[in-house]
Amino acid sequence: MTSAEKTEKTLRADARRNREKIFAAARELFARDAEGVQMEEIASHAGVGVGTIYRHFPTKQALLTEMVRTRFSRFTEIALEAERIDDPREAVETLIRQSCVEVEGDAGFQLAMMSPDELEWEGIEQEKAAFAEPATRIIDRAVESGAVRSDFSFADFPMLMCGITSTMYFAPAGSDWQRHLDLILAGLRPG
Amino acid sequence: MTSAEKTEKTLRADARRNREKIFAAARELFARDAEGVQMEEIASHAGVGVGTIYRHFPTKQALLTEMVRTRFSRFTEIALEAERIDDPREAVETLIRQSCVEVEGDAGFQLAMMSPDELEWEGIEQEKAAFAEPATRIIDRAVESGAVRSDFSFADFPMLMCGITSTMYFAPAGSDWQRHLDLILAGLRPG
DNA sequence: TCGGAAGCGGAATTCCTGTTCCACTTATTG
DNA sequence: CAATAAGTGGAACAGGAATTCCGCTTCCGA
Numbered sequence: 001m002t003s004a005e006k007t008e009k010t011l012r013a014d015a016r017r018n019r020e021k022i023f024a025a026a027r028e029l030f031a032r033d034a035e036g037v038q039m040e041e042i043a044s045h046a047g048v049g050v051g052t053i054y055r056h057f058p059t060k061q062a063l064l065t066e067m068v069r070t071r072f073s074r075f076t077e078i079a080l081e082a083e084r085i086d087d088p089r090e091a092v093e094t095l096i097r098q099s100c101v102e103v104e105g106d107a108g109f110q111l112a113m114m115s116p117d118e119l120e121w122e123g124i125e126q127e128k129a130a131f132a133e134p135a136t137r138i139i140d141r142a143v144e145s146g147a148v149r150s151d152f153s154f155a156d157f158p159m160l161m162c163g164i165t166s167t168m169y170f171a172p173a174g175s176d177w178q179r180h181l182d183l184i185l186a187g188l189r190p191g
Numbered sequence: 192m193t194s195a196e197k198t199e200k201t202l203r204a205d206a207r208r209n210r211e212k213i214f215a216a217a218r219e220l221f222a223r224d225a226e227g228v229q230m231e232e233i234a235s236h237a238g239v240g241v242g243t244i245y246r247h248f249p250t251k252q253a254l255l256t257e258m259v260r261t262r263f264s265r266f267t268e269i270a271l272e273a274e275r276i277d278d279p280r281e282a283v284e285t286l287i288r289q290s291c292v293e294v295e296g297d298a299g300f301q302l303a304m305m306s307p308d309e310l311e312w313e314g315i316e317q318e319k320a321a322f323a324e325p326a327t328r329i330i331d332r333a334v335e336s337g338a339v340r341s342d343f344s345f346a347d348f349p350m351l352m353c354g355i356t357s358t359m360y361f362a363p364a365g366s367d368w369q370r371h372l373d374l375i376l377a378g379l380r381p382g
Numbered sequence: 383t384c385g386g387a388a389g390c391g392g393a394a395t396t397c398c399t400g401t402t403c404c405a406c407t408t409a410t411t412g
Numbered sequence: 413c414a415a416t417a418a419g420t421g422g423a424a425c426a427g428g429a430a431t432t433c434c435g436c437t438t439c440c441g442a
Contacts, residue, residue, distance in 0.1 A: 012409055015419060039400060040422095049421030050401080060400065114361045149377075156370065159358055163371055166357030167350055170305045179347065180354055186340075187378030203388060203439060230430060231392095240391030241431080251430065 019056045021046040027067050030108035037064075037108075065121055068112045072127040074102055079134035089147035091138050093185055096157075100164055100181055113165040148188045160184055210247045212237040218258050221299035228299075256312055259303040263318040265293055270325035280338035282329050284376055287348075291355055291372055304356040339379045351375055 011019065025046035029037045039060055043050045057063040082095040103109050112121055136154040143152055164184065167177040202210065216237035220228045230251055234241045248254040273286040294300050303312055327345040334343055355375065358368040 012418060014409065018419085038398095043421090051403080051421055052419075054401065055419065114357060156374075159362060159368075159371055160374070162361055163354035163358050166305060166361075167354050170353055170357075171350060177350075180350055183347075183351070183375055183378035185378070186380075186382070187374035187376070189377075189382075191377070205439070206389060209390085229428090234392090242391055242433085243389075245431065246389065 015055075018046070018048055018052055022048060022053055022056060022063075023067070026063055027108075030064060030067060031106040034108040034111040064108065065123055068109065068121055069124045069127055071106070071109050072112075072124055072131070075099060076127070076131045076134065078102060079131055079138065083134050083138055087147075088138075088142040088145040092142040092148060092188070095135060095138050096160065096185065097181060099161060100168075100177065103161075103165055104168060104177075107169060110165045110169040114162050114169065146190055149190050152188055206246075209237070209239055209243055213239060213244055213247060213254075214258070217254055218299075221255060221258060222297040225299040225302040255299065256314055259300065259312055260315045260318055262297070262300050263303075263315055263322070266290060267318070267322045267325065269293060270322055270329065274325050274329055278338075279329075279333040279336040283333045283339060283379070286326060286329050287351065287376065288372065290352060291359075291368065294352075294356055295359060295368075298360060301356045301360040305353050305360065337381055340381050343379055 022042065026037070026042045029042055029045060039050050039053060042063075043053055046053075053063065057066065078098045079095055082091050082098065085091040085094055103113055115121070132154060135157060139148075139152060139154050139157070142148045143150055164177055164180050167180045171177065213233065217228070217233045220233055220236060230241050230244060233254075234244055237244075244254065248257065269289045270286055273282050273289065276282040276285055294304055306312070323345060326348060330339075330343060330345050330348070333339045334341055355368050355371050358371045362368065
């Protein structure tokens with residue numbers, strides 16, 4: 001039985017409610033201060049005891065990973081939407097720009113974007129693969145049509161996101177990562 | 192009496208030796224694994240007890256900041272060298288590229304590049320100012336000569352370094368940050 | 383050479399957080 | 413409405429890492 005099935009069927013009504021409260025609290029706090037979140041904090045914010053969190057998630061990391069996974073699926077949606085855009089360059093630029101927008105304001109997610117392996121976000125391989133498909137199509141199409149430099153490929157995507165995301169995460173007082181993005185997009189043009 | 196003066200004059204011979212051993216050990220370990228360094232580790236690597244470290248540096252952070260400061264002065268040298276290059280574009284590109292090279296291989300320094308305020312690198316303002324002067328001249332010259340996009344300015348420098356550095360720091364198994372740098376440099380061209 | 387000040391080592395302390403445990407509640411089911 | 417299994421709270425525990433403390437050692441000037 002998967003974790004999802006357990007949530008749906010087996011769980012007692014009050015337990016299901018708590019699970020959701022925990023999840024919501026964790027998401028909010030993790031988004032606010034990724035590295036500083038503490039279990040006690042999440043618990044009190046959710047109105048439960050720490051023990052209750054551990055009934056639902058084996059470790060802190062598991063809880064955080066679960067949230068990153070949920071959040072990650074949005075990327076696939078973004079990619080599928082971008083794929084509908086006719087102009088090849090506009091499609092790539094939208095893909096990248098929208099991905100950045102999605103990450104903005106969620107420090108926890110930013111951290112996950114930056115540390116591919118470092119922080120052991122294991123178990124989101126499936127989501128990554130689901131995103132890679134449409135994203136690769138968009139990028140390859142742009143390359144073939146000459147809309148971006150010929151050596152650009154999907155392999156560059158994580159690296160670019162890492163760089164731009166770090167600007168969001170570390171930059172003092174939200175100075176604009178958009179500028180960083182603009183430079184990158186300009187750099188992607190053929191020539 | 193400044194810390195430097197104390198090192199020169201007041202310190203007992205053996206104490207001065209120890210101070211240097213500690214500094215060297217800390218530099219090496221911090222470069223290798225910035226976030227993982229421990230005081231015990233630095234101490235044993237330097238061949239002293241932890242207590243001895245605390246005789247020389249009030250806190251761990253102070254020790255690390257001291258190292259970052261030392262390292263930072265190299266940037267100014269790089270900028271002064273780059274300023275001697277005639278071609279304005281080549282000068283900027285050298286400035287940026289060499290700065291990256293300087294940071295490569297030193298995880299601790301990479302971390303310092305990324306977190307301007309986060310990790311409280313207080314006390315290196317002077318070094319930063321010394322670097323800003325020649326760097327600003329190089330960038331302004333390039334802008335005026337039309338060698339780079341007209342909206343580029345020194346204010347962008349920290350942001351770019353943050354992005355590229357994060358690629359070095361987080362990228363799995365040293366995948367090339369050079370590519371990131373190339374994209375940025377391409378993006379800086381006028382157009 | 384000697385006295386005392388400076389310096390040293392490293393066990394002990396402190397603080398901080400994730401995780402465990404279990405007596406106590408609460409939902410569910412017949 | 414029991415009986416019971418499921419779920420809960422939060423104090424206690426555990427382990428990690430920075431920092432302190434102090435009896436002992438080493439340097440250095442007279």
